[in-house]
Amino acid sequence: MRAVRSLLWLAVVGGYAVLPWLAPSLTYQLTIVLALGLAALAVSLMLQAGLISFGHALFYAAGAYAAAYLGRLTGAHVVITLLLSSLSAALLALIAGLLIVRYRGIFFAMLNLALSMVAYTLLLKLYNVTGGSDGLVVSATGVAGYAMGPTGLADLLFYLALAAAVLAAWFVRVYLRSPAGWALGAIQDREIRVEYLGVSARRVLLVAYVLSGGLAGLGGAIAGIAVGHVAPDSAYWTTSAGFVVMAVLGGGGDVFGAFAGAALYEMLSVFAAQYLSSSWELLLGVIIFVIVRFAPSGLWGFYDGLWRRMAAGER
Amino acid sequence: MSAPLLEARGVDLHFGGVQAAKDVNLQIFPGEFFFIIGQNGAGKSTFLNICTGYLKPQRGEILFQGRPITGLAPRAITRAGIARAFQHPQLFMQRSVRDNLRFAVAAHGTGFWRPWRALDDPHFDAPARRLLQLCDLERVAAQPAAKVAEGFRKLLDVALALALEPTLLLLDEPTSGVSSADKHGIMTTLAQALRKERVTAVFVEHDMEVVRRFADRVGVWANGQILISGPPEAVLDDPHVREFVL
Ligand SMILES: Nc1ncnc2c1ncn2[C@@H]1O[C@H](COP(=O)(O)OP(=O)(O)OP(=O)(O)O)[C@@H](O)[C@H]1O
Ligand SMILES: [Mg+2]
Numbered sequence: 001m002r003a004v005r006s007l008l009w010l011a012v013v014g015g016y017a018v019l020p021w022l023a024p025s026l027t028y029q030l031t032i033v034l035a036l037g038l039a040a041l042a043v044s045l046m047l048q049a050g051l052i053s054f055g056h057a058l059f060y061a062a063g064a065y066a067a068a069y070l071g072r073l074t075g076a077h078v079v080i081t082l083l084l085s086s087l088s089a090a091l092l093a094l095i096a097g098l099l100i101v102r103y104r105g106i107f108f109a110m111l112n113l114a115l116s117m118v119a120y121t122l123l124l125k126l127y128n129v130t131g132g133s134d135g136l137v138v139s140a141t142g143v144a145g146y147a148m149g150p151t152g153l154a155d156l157l158f159y160l161a162l163a164a165a166v167l168a169a170w171f172v173r174v175y176l177r178s179p180a181g182w183a184l185g186a187i188q189d190r191e192i193r194v195e196y197l198g199v200s201a202r203r204v205l206l207v208a209y210v211l212s213g214g215l216a217g218l219g220g221a222i223a224g225i226a227v228g229h230v231a232p233d234s235a236y237w238t239t240s241a242g243f244v245v246m247a248v249l250g251g252g253g254d255v256f257g258a259f260a261g262a263a264l265y266e267m268l269s270v271f272a273a274q275y276l277s278s279s280w281e282l283l284l285g286v287i288i289f290v291i292v293r294f295a296p297s298g299l300w301g302f303y304d305g306l307w308r309r310m311a312a313g314e315r
Numbered sequence: 316m317s318a319p320l321l322e323a324r325g326v327d328l329h330f331g332g333v334q335a336a337k338d339v340n341l342q343i344f345p346g347e348f349f350f351i352i353g354q355n356g357a358g359k360s361t362f363l364n365i366c367t368g369y370l371k372p373q374r375g376e377i378l379f380q381g382r383p384i385t386g387l388a389p390r391a392i393t394r395a396g397i398a399r400a401f402q403h404p405q406l407f408m409q410r411s412v413r414d415n416l417r418f419a420v421a422a423h424g425t426g427f428w429r430p431w432r433a434l435d436d437p438h439f440d441a442p443a444r445r446l447l448q449l450c451d452l453e454r455v456a457a458q459p460a461a462k463v464a465e466g467f468r469k470l471l472d473v474a475l476a477l478a479l480e481p482t483l484l485l486l487d488e489p490t491s492g493v494s495s496a497d498k499h500g501i502m503t504t505l506a507q508a509l510r511k512e513r514v515t516a517v518f519v520e521h522d523m524e525v526v527r528r529f530a531d532r533v534g535v536w537a538n539g540q541i542l543i544s545g546p547p548e549a550v551l552d553d554p555h556v557r558e559f560v561l
Contacts (some may be wrong), residue, residue, distance in 0.1 A: 177433040179421035186407050186418060193405040196367070197422035198393040198479060207428075 001311055013166060020158055027154050031226045033266045034161040037259035038168060038219030040246035042212040044258045045172060047247055048181070049205060050188030051104065054240050055112030058096070058119050059213040061235035062089040063220030065123070068136040068230050078140045078153075078160060082221050089217020090210050097209035101202045104191075116235055123232035135231030138224040154226070161222045168215055169255040175211070184208055216243070245284070249291055251298020260299040318381065320345045320483055320515050321397075326365060326375030328539075335361040336372060337539040343483070343517060348506070350526045350547070351519045353536030353560060359519045360402060361539070363485045366517075367399050368392040379483070398481035402488045402519075404472035408461040412452055412471055415460055416443040419478035442478065449511065450474040451504045466493045466501055473505055477512060484509065484516045490525060498522060502529055523551060535560050 020027040039060050046053050066085035100111050123130045130136065140153065175181040183204045186194050194201050224230045233239065242265065250261025268287060272280035295302045319342035328336040335358045343349050351359045364370040366377055368389040377385045384392055407415050417439040426432045426439070447453045450470045455463045460471060469489055476484055489505060490498040502525050509516050520526050526533060527547050534544035535556055542560070543550055550556060 171430070174433075175430045177435075178430045179418060179427045179432070179434055179439070180430065182414075182418055182421075182434050185410070189407045189409065190405045193407070193475070194422075195389050196393055196399060196405070197419050197475065198390055199422045199427070200390060 001307075005307065013162070017159070017162055020155060024151075027158050028226060029266065029270065031154070031158045031161050032223055033263045034158075034165045034259070035219040035223035035226065036243070036246060036266060037165055037262035038222070039216045039243045040250060040262045041168060041172060041255060041258035042214075042216035042219070043243045044247040044250065044255075045184075045208055045212045045215070048176065048188075049184040049208065051108045051205070052244060053112040053212075054109045054237060054244065055114070055116030056212070056216045056243050057235045057237065057239035058112070058116035059089040059093055059216035060220035060223070060239060060243070061116075061119065061123065061230070061232070062092050062213075063217030063222075064138065064224030064230040064234050065130065065136065065220075066217065067140070067221040067224040068138040071139045071225075078156065078225065081140055081225070082160065082164065082218060085221035085224075086214045086218035089220065090214030092217075093210045093213020094206070097206045097213070101205040101209055113237055113240065116240055117237060120232055120235040120237075123235055130232070133232060135229055138228055138230055140225045157222065157225055161226075164218055164222070165259065168218065169259070172211075172215075172255050180204055180207060245288065248288070249298055251295075251300035251302075254300050254304070256303070257298055257300030260303075264299065317345055319343060319378075320380060321366065321517075322376075322378040323362075323366070324376045324378070326362075326372045326377065328361060328365060328370060328372045334358075334539045336365060336375075339375070339539070339541060341534065341541060341544070343515060345515055346513070347515060347531040348509070348529055349517045350530040350533045351517065351536055352521070352523070352526060352533060357536040358539035359536050360487055362536070363399065363487050363517070363519065366392075366485060367397060393479065396482035397485065398476035398479045398483075399485040400469075400473045400476050400487065400489055402491065404465075404468040406460040406468060406471055406475070409459055411457055411459055412463060412467070413440075413443060413447065413456040415471060416446050416452075416474055416478060419443075419475040420446075423479045446474045446478055449477070449508045466497045469493060469501060470504065473508070477508065477514070480512070481514060484514050486516060487519045488521065489518065490520070490522065495522070498525060499528075527551060 016030070019030055039056060042059065043053055043056050063085045066088040067081050070081045070084050096115055100108065103111055124133055183194060183199060187201045187204060191201050194204070220234065246261035246265045247258055248261070249264050250257030250259070268283055269280060272283050276283060291298060321343040323339050323341045326336050326339040339362060351362065353359055361370060365372050368384070368387050368391070371386045375385070376383055379395055379397060384395060407418065414434060417434050420439045420442045421427050421434060424442070432438060447456050450473065452467060452470055452474060455467050460468060469492070473486060473489060490501050493501060506529050530547045532544060533547045533550040535542040535550060537560060543553060543556060
């Protein structure tokens with residue numbers, strides 16, 4: 001059963017990898033799904049500790065803006081740009097986290113929101129640095145000095161994003177099974193016991209928060225390069241709320257959930273843009289209602305439940 | 316007699332008008348089982364909470380192995396070698412009894428921050444198995460803490476503390492909420508485990524049968540003060556104690 005599930009994983013990743021060949025016009029959208037999935041994964045990581053962030057767009061935007069700057073500095077080397085952008089967002093998360101991990105529940109949610117809105121305002125107002133509401137161009141034209149055409153770059157970015165997503169998902173999975181990752185759920189359940197076991201709950205949360213910031217930043221950098229442009233909207237609270245919705249749609253039970261949630265969200269938004277010009281929120285509202293009402297543990301919970309029933313049937 | 320392991324000197328704490336600790340002076344010696352008795356609200360839990368850093372006394376000092384620990388954070392005190400079990404077990408309820416213990420082992424030992432070492436790694440599992448056996452929890456190891464009987468939760472709460480290999484363990488009513496039929500079984504298991512691990516222990520206990528059977532020394536608390544302390548026979552048969560406290 002386990003082997004079957006692992007094979008299915010390979011099939012899903014492999015299937016996703018060949019999609020751009022089958023439908024080249026979808027490459028951009030498929031890349032964006034991976035970028036959003038990384039941000040949703042970042043949010044669902046904090047959800048493991050019962051903490052909802054309504055401000056992760058801060059790190060997403062940080063990654064994208066960092067990519068815009070690094071694109072110029074590093075001669076537009078995509079891989080280095082992605083790595084450094086993610087690290088910049090993680091560094092920002094470390095600084096913000098020192099304050100934020102002191103808070104729980106609604107205060108955690110609101111403080112994240114507040115910081116992201118401060119960042120949004122700065123991005124708008126510091127015109128000389130950030131380009132104000134026009135934003136910045138994110139240029140990345142090749143690898144190690146070789147210039148690539150736009151299609152070549154789009155393909156390259158897609159496969160880099162896929163590799164990054166697989167690596168990130170694998171790492172988060174491993175981390176969540178280690179004591180420091182397991183501790184997240186333990187903190188949600190009984191923080192006092194965690195402290196009385198001699199473990200600093202704040203340190204556990206800070207490590208998770210930095211990892212989370214890095215993941216969201218990586219997503220932001222990928223999206224920034226894919227779009228070729230970044231604007232302050234990327235830090236706006238509706239972007240953060242989108243990540244939360246994706247994490248909830250996906251179910252957060254496992255790393256797969258975040259990407260499934262992001263894929264569903266992006267499909268809905270593309271669909272809505274084409275056929276329901278002004279009713280995107282309506283559609284989203286209905287979908288959220290259906291998930292919360294009928295599958296409260298999200299897409300992952302639904303999928304996992306199927307496997308459990310099959311495993312039970314086998315016995 | 317050897318030097319005291321834990322010493323309270325003139326400890327005072329009040330909550331508004333309520334004096335929960337009043338000039339508490341006490342010495343706990345290595346290897347002994349000290350039992351705190353007294354009526355509800357006498358300040359028994361408060362004293363343990365002061366010793367573990369959960370509450371800060373307004374006056375006085377707590378010394379552990381001769382060093383002051385007054386006002387240190389619970390985490391620092393835990394690291395120094397004082398562990399505790401709670402009046403209401405503080406467990407990770409959705410997780411299995413075994414995982415609760417593996418986590419406590421990981422918290423204490425090395426490898427907590429290594430992401431590549433999973434919680435079910437033998438490095439954490441082997442000590443956890445030993446604790447399951449020591450505290451008679453093997454039968455329920457695979458069940459979530461939320462699903463097991465209160466008696467097992469009480470044992471698990473102590474087992475989590477023992478995973479830290481403490482020098483001193485403070486147990487707040489380890490048999491409360493358990494039927495009187497099960498009380499003696501639990502206390503016997505605990506006493507054996509503590510002796511085997513060479514842990515000094517301070518218990519809060521309401522059941523005088525239990526106190527008589529397991530205590531080396533007893534202290535009687537009333538209104539935040541220690542009325543009298545000494546060997547169980549002397550204290551429990553004191554007419555004053557019989558009249559006012561029991
Ligand atoms: N956090 C607090 N705030 C205000 N008053 C408190 C607080 N904790 C305890 N008290 C009061 O201090 C006194 C001592 O409480 P404590 O919990 O130490 O009693 P106890 O001896 O453990 O009683 P029990 O046998 O019921 O557990 C009580 O009057 C209680 O109401
Ligand atoms: Mg009490």
